[in-house]
Amino acid sequence: MQKLVIISSSIRDGRKSHRVALYVLDFIRQNTIADVEMLDLREYAFPLFHERLKYQESPLPEVIEFAEKVRSADGVIIVTPEYNGGYPASLKNVIDLLTDDWSRKPVAFVPVSDGPFGGSQVVTSLQFTLWKIGALTVPGPLRIPDVINAFDDSGTPSDKPAMDKRTAALINQLLRFIESKKNMQD
Numbered sequence: 001m002q003k004l005v006i007i008s009s010s011i012r013d014g015r016k017s018h019r020v021a022l023y024v025l026d027f028i029r030q031n032t033i034a035d036v037e038m039l040d041l042r043e044y045a046f047p048l049f050h051e052r053l054k055y056q057e058s059p060l061p062e063v064i065e066f067a068e069k070v071r072s073a074d075g076v077i078i079v080t081p082e083y084n085g086g087y088p089a090s091l092k093n094v095i096d097l098l099t100d101d102w103s104r105k106p107v108a109f110v111p112v113s114d115g116p117f118g119g120s121q122v123v124t125s126l127q128f129t130l131w132k133i134g135a136l137t138v139p140g141p142l143r144i145p146d147v148i149n150a151f152d153d154s155g156t157p158s159d160k161p162a163m164d165k166r167t168a169a170l171i172n173q174l175l176r177f178i179e180s181k182k183n184m185q186d
């Protein structure tokens with residue numbers, strides 16, 4: 001079975017995008033699609049890194065643990081809010097931390113907003129950054145508009161059949177990318 005990790009990027013008090021991360025985690029587990037683990041940046045509460053991990057002299061144990069989880073994952077699902085048209089500093093902090101480790105990593109996006117556009121702008125900058133460091137970014141993000149009404153606090157969607165269908169499509173794409181990567185020459 002493939003190993004996936006979900007990065008939940010918002011570290012805000014009262015964050016809403018984490019609802020979506022909880023839902024995706026549950027969807028993958030309930031349908032036995034893959035081994036999956038949540039990497040919650042709020043829980044990690046990392047400092048702002050001054051340098052990439054490979055150049056840090058004495059990295060924190062939780063930083064090493066986080067890096068190992070991303071490195072060993074077959075694919076990554078990034079759940080991110082849209083902040084002023086971009087992605088949050090908490091997410092940039094860990095992307096830059098692991099710079100080389102993103103190379104050839106299949107990555108799928110779940111952008112979230114409380115407005116009507118479902119974080120459509122955040123994908124532009126996030127996609128570019130990850131493309132630049134060699135990630136295999138899956139097209140067709142699972143955009144979540146109106147998150148406050150679309151999910152309750154525990155991550156239950158208001159329209160579960162529709163959300164399940166869209167989520168399955170994203171994860172199938174990610175699994176296809178993971179399969180395709182196996183045929184790539186290093």
Ligand SMILES: Cc1cc2nc3c(=O)[nH]c(=O)nc-3n(C[C@H](O)[C@H](O)[C@H](O)COP(=O)(O)O)c2cc1C
Pocket residue numbers: 010011012014015016017018081082083084085086112113114115116117118119147
């Ligand atoms: C600093 C900041 C900037 C934001 N900018 C945008 C934005 O550009 N577009 C948008 O649709 N929502 C924006 N929002 C609202 C988020 O979509 C909303 O907070 C949503 O719940 C996802 O973020 P969260 O997980 O941190 O709650 C912004 C929120 C914050 C805190």
